[in-house]
Amino acid sequence: MFLLLFLLLGIMQAPVAPKNRLEFLNTRPPPNYVAGLGRGATGFTTRSDIGPARAAPDLPDRSAAAVGAAGPSGVGRGRGKGPGEEEEEEEAEDKGYDENQKFDEFEGNDVGLFASAEYDEEDKEADAVWDEIDKRMDSRRKDRREARLKEEIEKYRASNPKITEQFADLKRKLVTLSAAEWDSIPEIGDYSLRNKKKRFESFVPVPDTLLEKARQEKEHVTALDPKSRAAGGTETPWAQTPDLTAVGEGRGTVLSLKLDRLSDSVSGLTVVDPKGYLTDLKSMKITSDAEISDIKKARLLLKSVIQTNPKHPPGWIAAARLEEVAGKIQTARDLIKKGCEECPKNEDVWIEACRLANPDEAKAVIARGVKAIPNSVKLWMQAAKLEHDDANKSRVLRKGLENIPDSVRLWKAVVELANEDDAKLLLQRAVECCPLHVELWLALARLEKYDAAKKVLNKAREKLPKEPAIWITAAKLEEANGNTSMVGKIIERGIRALQREGVEIDREAWMKEAEAAERAGSVATCNAIISNTIGIGVEDEDRKATWVADAEECKRRGSIETARAIYACAIAAFKSKKSVWLKAAQLEKAHGTRESLDALLRKAVTYTPQAEVLWLMGAKEKWLAGDVPAARHILQEAYAAIPKSEEIWLAAFKLEFENHEPERARMLLAKARERGGTERVWMKSAIVERELGNSSEERRLLDEGLKLFPSFFKLWLMMGQLEERLGNFSQAKEAYESGLKQCPNSTPLWLSLANLEERMSGLSKVRAVLTMARKRNPHNPELWLAAIRAESRHGSKKEADILMAKALQECPNSGILWAAAIEMAPRPQRKTKSSDAYKKCEHDPHVIAAIGKLFWHDRKVDKARTWLNRAVTLAPDVGDFWALLYKFELQHGTEDQQKEVLKKCIAAEPKHGEKWQPISKAVENSHQPVEAILKKLVVALGKEEKAAEDNKH
Template identity: 30%
Template sequence: MERKSFLDQEAPPNYIAGIGRGATGFTTQADLGSINSNRFQSRVDDSDDDERFSDADEDNYSGFAREKVKEEEDDLEADKIYDELEKRLELRRKRKHATVDKEDENQPDNDKVQVKDITIGESMKTIGEQFKDYKKELAKVSVEQWENLPESGDFTRRNKRLRKELQENQRFYRNSDGFIAEMRDSEQNTSDRLNDSITDITSVSLAKDKVLASQLANLNNTEASSVDFNSYIKQLEESKDNYEDAALQSSSKISSNVGDYHRNRVLFNKMRESAPNKPGNWIASARLEYEVRKYERARKLIQQGCDQCPRSEEVWLVNIEMNHSDLHLCKVIVAEAIKYNSKSLKLWLKAAELETDNISKKRVLRKALEFLPTSETLWLEIVKYEDVNDMKIRMLEKATELLPTSIEMWLELVKIEPIGDARKSLNKARKCVEKHDIHLIYIEGAKLEESATQNEIKVNKLIAKCFKDASDTIAKDEWLRFAVECEQDKFFMTAKAITLQALETEVADEETEDKIYSYVNDARLAFKHKNVEVARSMFMFITSKFANNLDAWDSFIEMEKSIDGNSELYTVYEMAISANPDVVRFYLMYAKDKWMLENDVEKARQILTEGLEKNKESEDLWFAAIKLEWKSGSKLQATQLFERCRDEIPEPSARVWYKHITLERIQGHIDQALKLADEGLAYHQQEPKLYLQLGQLYEDQENWQKATETYELGTKLCLDCSELWISWAKVEEFKLKRLVKARSILDQRLAINNKDELAYLSRIQLEIRSKNIQQARILIAKALKEIPKSGLIWSENIKMAKPQQRKNFYKMALNSTDDDSYVVLTIALDLWSLGKMSRAKQFFQSIFENDSDFGDAYIYYFGFLLKHGTHDEIKELETQFVKNEPRHGLIWCPIFKKLENFDREPLELLREEANNLSN
């Protein structure tokens, strides 16, 4: 690159480098040199205490006098230099701006050059006109091109923007002594670099830039000097009352905000100076000082605020708050405040609050009434401190004369007056209060009538009149809220009347299903929040208006059953049966509760008899009646009811036959049971349960040949019944000892239906019993390929896995089966065996959350709790078991359906099996 000639030439006289482009008066890092730890050490040693800047904003502070004089001398010297530069530049600018017009030499007056003095402004205007067209073309220049334009005199063509960024990085900051000390200590800890360690001021500068950027971002992109004053004041007003407790927090937290504190302090000082009559400025300043534990300064500031803004009640209240430890001073402050704000309710209430005895409080409040005779709050406060009931009545009567529209005054008066006077006061109040408050008078009258007479008719009349006068202004939800409040105050008649009237007012002639559903949900929600009377009233209204809505009846019955005492449960049953005589489940539920909850067998028999008279073809009612007779000891009567059932039902289902067969088997009447099985199969040739019962009857007689023939016939007529195939295979394996035949039967079943998980499970377990583990694993893999979501197969897969693989199998099985109950139970048992009791307990409990009808889980969890649980946990599980009445499970169902367990209670069977498991 060719070197420029001017770089080797001598500079012109009076030349100042950089003056042409304004680059004067700046300092670079090279001018300063490096800063090492010794310089920091000297700065630290000369540092003052932490409180040296605490009073920097006071007018009489002179701590920086010496520095100030030095700065003034430096400023004078700098001004002198700048003046000399300006004089030199002015000499250059005083060149004449001339315009020369040369005419023909023949003209006598134009034979010499004419010179005209013009100003600098006119000269610039002339030049501007010459470049006007070029300026218009600048509009086409893009922003990127504009940023990359070199400046005038920039011969090196360096980028303007990059140079500007470099200059911005070369800035200096005033650091605290603590920061310097930290840097000194960090450098001293690295002794091997002590001599040549140089502080990277650029890194410090960049770090401070990041901090400044984050602070500016928090100010919602406003300028660095702007603060949202209103939001800050609001935040201060919402802070806690006890500032001294907040100030006693760790000093490290306060010191971390020292910079913010000093900036805010200067800011609020300027605000006070610019607007000394604004109370918010004084309050904000005082609270700022109070938060950093500068209590005396805070109290001085707030006192100055009181002097500057004596008509602001908030300033006085803050002053009292900050001096709350000195009760006498607070009384003096509030007395002074009331002189300037005699009509401030807050100040009068604060003055009463500062008094320690009721007599003084009453004296202050009565004095306040002289200035605020129409203050409802003051009247109510005075009444609160009155001990004599007659004096309360007299004061409230006076208050109602002064404030006839105050609903609170009337209600308070009615509560303490005798019944007769209270009625008169309510009649007066109805004429005085506003229409939007009149409903409160009626509700209070209904409460009064309920407490005095317990006359529900009068209560209903008052509430009906209330709705007539005020229903247009209040919505249903608001009425229900009033009803809830009445119930909470133990006024049940009033709550009921309001609820019924509210629903009656809203209900239209034609109601949609969605509307009824919303009513039922409202009632459920009311009961959930323990508002029983309101919920009961809502259900009574819904069931009376929509008697055929069975969902409402079910919810009503469920609610009453969950309430202790069951006082209204049987009434609801009677209402439900009366409204829906053809709904069989109401008879069944009613009879069961009478039998189980009260042991009233005769009443239960009457209910079922009534149900059978109206629903003769209902098999469920017949079965319930038979079970009642059997459990109560009338076995002969139960058998006779079965015969009547088959005679009175035109076409009895297969259930009638196999339930009758079961009853005969329990009594040991095998021949009669075989006869019934043959009769049943004559009517229902494709009923698998009849074949199963017939096969079991032959097994009871140990007639294995007949049993296998029955099962084989059943599999031909009922191809989809897995139980028949499995029962046939078990007889072949366990009774006839023909393992190959059993295996062939199950394979035949899987050939018909390759997605039968019960058949696969039986096939896998057969191989495990035969010690063919490898074949069992092959079958598991094949089964998972056919039915990947089978919880039973995955459970076997986990059991067959090696210990180190089981953890991975847990996750795979849960994901594949969507947390199947059998998989979760298998994991819980495996964790139990590994000694991880807390994790096993979590898995056990998760089963009941998703499948409360899984009997196997109850057996194993009961056994787990017997060893590792508490007595309360066992009782809770038993209660849950009785409530849910589980009916499925590979282990539980065979136990529950055994003939010898027919008369035993399920809870007894659970305890027995769990004890056997734990032993």
Template identity: 45%
Template structure:
């Protein structure tokens, strides 16, 4: 053992021994081995041995993760059964994924919602505030405070007031001598005086001549075009062009230099690339170097003589005369280029010269439609233009533009022949058929238009060139815009049924008619309604829409004709009979209206609307006795509740109160639960002399028992008790009414007003309860705005608009607020919004009328009156009471507007 370690002969003999394989010194201590030059020896070329086993190379995929089996079978053959197995496995995976998708998506949504709840974004935190910005008025935007930096206010700044600093003397001396002039003389001037030597005289004339000579030489050198042998620069306008040059910034100059280098490289490496030459030339032109641009594009013409863009660019960069020479060379290379010939025509200023160029072009390109059209345009004589077009259609028989242009220039007889030839030459053109229909319409042969268009649609279908229904409607719209309404209607009749399912026809056609009406295509819409009525003659809704179209866009004769057809097709349609009678009455034909109503009686003997219309017709024309007889006959034949109410109203208007009261009592025997009859009985009893309040109270008490859901009855009973001074009973009645009708804002408002008139201080708590019960009531919110102090009314109105979803009553309140602030235009705008939100709300019209009477002009008032008459309002808080007052029976809209405006409480 001692011998082995060399302990006998020499100490540490093991150092001479060879180390074991893969030995690393210090590995036991955690050291890492390294290799030095001494370990590997001097560099030498390794000779690959042919014999012996080769050392295996390192394969990074040999220790591949078993979960990732990509490439395991890359060396094997992929057979059909392998493909089938992969397809089966993929189907199984897809099926399993489809099963788990719903749960996975639900889990992901829950995780996303939980994440958003735990860590909400800034956008979601301020979402409610952002929504509130949409309802802010202009004044709110104007009143927003300006953004300012408040940090500086918290930092104490040194006080600089009262401090002074010493200014250096150099600054003072420098400012003193800044504008001074040197007045000292040199020593030579002191000695010789002011005499100028003879050899120092300057000849300015010679200097000017030399400068002009040098400038002319430079202009001649720069103006010679080596490629075309022409002058590219106008020496006279050179100096003028210098004045128009714009100074470029350093960044622009750098961009131009980089682009120039790139384009130069492009043109050198690929000299046959025409866009590169064009871009390089335009770059120099933009940089203000027109001479260089012309030289570049001239070289481009040499390199790419078969590209028309290069020649056109060269013509645009040169003067007019040089451009003509360039284009002359271009047509030698490209005689079939229409663009080059058209550019040559543009350069000519004389009409004869233009014609000469165009005819020369047609010799080379006889099949160009554009050239023929330009040639025809230049002809002032229609006969010459006709001859040219005749020749053009011979050369180009498949151009429908030329055929149509020729037909427009011919007489009607010849135009018909031209269109027939065009139809044979181009059987797939729908425009030729439409032009034929328009031609017949212009000649007055309206009956033939439908046949021509129908034949054209069939021919196009035969030649497999049929259009869709939307395309045909667009053609009808275009024909109506050009004034051919009969042709437009013929197109609709022939094509409106295409591509529509049978069950969807009515809905689709009504949408088409509404769309055309909104576009102003009335004839097309009228044709759609006419076709729909032929298919659905029993549809009352279609007749009504067609009648509305005629009422707004037609005349009274067409409307009456349509309504007569309507009542014949749908005799049970009560509304159509009434519309026909009303229009006949408004046209002044009272006898015609009577005849229509008599026919309506035959078709609808039990219709209360027709009976009441007949009564109104006779009463409005002064036939009171006839109206009474009709009313009695209506009670006997029909006898509905509405007829009894109208009978009582008629008696109250045209007879004494006793007869009206008796009529009411008779009606209550038939309809004891009629709220209107109970109210009318109470009103008639109060109108007696002296007023019979006890009987009126009993009548109202019976009414509320029979009709507990009638809000006006409860309010009328409460007001009767309040007038009698029994305010406690009035409160009790209103409270009982609120228990029966808890969602009535009118009852709550009446309760608030009772407390306010009493002065007990309970009005505000009552209003708060009302708003708590009905938070979306526009009537209550409108009233609450006026209970606020003046500074907070605007804020309160904004909140009311949000809570009531822009109720008309609240919009009127906002308009009144602007009115009070003398903001006339804003007030008028908000009144317009109110009537647009609900045209049947009469109080909005009355408030607007009151405003226009104070601040508007005659034009404003007239326009408002026309809008109100068209809207014909019936509802509101004050409007119905004024309109239904017996004193105001028979008054027109203007009178009702005046009375309601006067009755409104400011």
């Protein structure tokens, strides 16, 4: 009954079954549903399902059931919260942050703590304050950190020295090796191949096709060099060879065949030179494939040129030269021969044909050329070059003149080959044929005698009225014959005549003519040209500066007479200008005689009696000439002209003092003091008493001078030196300190006080004095150098290095400091230090001299000489550099070089120098000449160097 009812119900519901089944398939499965789990199926996963070996993230459940469970408010979107999750949310709310959020690597878990707050100006200011605090704390620790780092580096370098430092002592000992010991050192062989294992090598025969292809690619075209062929070689056809080895093997066979064929079988003597033939074979040129391709292309192009335009000479010349380069000399000759036939009126083609022809045929070729173009000067000159005898050359040139009588070039060439008589006749004919060429007229005038030369020049002037060279030559002619009075008139008349003809007088060109006349020995002509043309085109207000500049330029070029003539014109125009007289006097002193200088100075003081320097120069020249009475007379005249001049008083004192007349010097200085002399008069008075040994009088004069001139530091310095000589160190210290109160910026006073304190109290007191001096006088390199040397003398090398670094920071452009730094640096570092010094002080003489000494110690003689010469050129007044150069020449120079240095030093008269002044100003050396002081300084330098070496060892 129940079964029947169930079947009826099934039949009634059958039509709606597909719709229910469709709705079921469209719904999403419940969470964590596994199909067939109720039947015992467990399911499985693959690598494609899970991807890499890591757990998949928990994605939110977006199923319909989950959405429905969320409720209308949307809380718990995706799925509902379990009791554990609710507890975690409550815990996160208590803490104020979520532990599961992303960790920030800069701010940690506090990111977003104040994310909602604004960053205002107060926050910015606070951050800036904290940054400054951080920087301040870091700077406080910087010195300790750098010191610790430096100590660690020094320890590391001490424990791990460089290779160069390890072998430095051994390298220094290499200077003791003799030449024989150097030669006995064995050469280093190559032992790298001894222990190499021989690897197995197999060789496979190469196919014949590959060899044939390689032979075709590497074919060479060989030809003899055309130069060797032109020198007598024969053209030998060479077949193409497989490689260069076959060429070398066949060379001997070809040589024997040639010699056999060309030998004389009757007499047994050969008619060829085997050595010359070998030279021809060695001159064989091997042309590469690329060159052959380029030659072929050029040959095709030039062939097209000469075929399309056979009357174009450059095409034939280029084609012939191409064949010459390709080694086909006969083809080149044939081409240029055709070119001569096609272009018989072109001289370049004939000259090229003459060049390419055999020496025996060249004359015939050029003969055909001059026959075709009889008016070509180039062809006649080429024909003359082919002749080897002067007579034949002259004959060819005269024949050319028959065809071209107006050719100046041919006339010059034929005159050069003729003797004097024939040349005169030729020039007479030449000026008839070429009357407008001035060189021929001048050449004829030079060959003629005086009267005939005047007639020739007159005729030349008629033919060429605008030519200035004729007037200059006429002036030289008169000067050569002793008529110097006519020279100026001729130049003056010539300039007027040229101006009438409309010729512009170029002042610069006429000055060059004056210099040329001076070089030719025509001084009067030079003076006449300058006096008549120096003012042309120069404004009145610019004359003085322009003329002095012109004279100095002529002096630089070595045209002394021209410069003297310009100064003579300037003196005549500006008689009261002291500067012009002084320039002229300097020129006479350098290049004139004592008599000419004395005459000029006498004339100068006549026009400018108030010029002290001219009076003093005249007196000094008389003194140097040994005429002391004449020097006294000049100074008396100068005193009469300028009675209030202190320079003249001091010059008179020096004249008497240097000539061992102390009483006269005393009297002159006493009169100068009575007349109210300056501080220099008091200083000179104390110097006289110091030399005479009158200490009490010297002290009295210094006391009087210091009362009158308390700010003159030299008087304080002399007072302190006086007390030091007498052994009164405390009074000397008091004098120096008193002087420093009056003159706190005087470097010599500070240095003298420091030296005295070093003798009395030692290093600590010296440091205090020099520190105070540097505070009073910042940026003073001399004070820094004194402190550095004081530390070095007492063995404090580290402190000296620290002071040197500070000194170079404060005075980065000081030459004396850089020179001392080079000397203090260790030997391996001196090159780098000298490079840095040269970059900072490129033109400082102290740095230049220090680099020269470095080259000297390295035995680079030529470089050392060059740099030391540069030093004395930059500072000729510093005696230390002259002593270095003279000592160097004594060791490495010749006797002539030593004399030259001595001569230049005497002429420079050095007055300064750290080591020069103590010797030159010593009482025992007060009247010694420059030569004696230089030699004493060289001896002192040798002793210092020896003492330094002893201390080092």
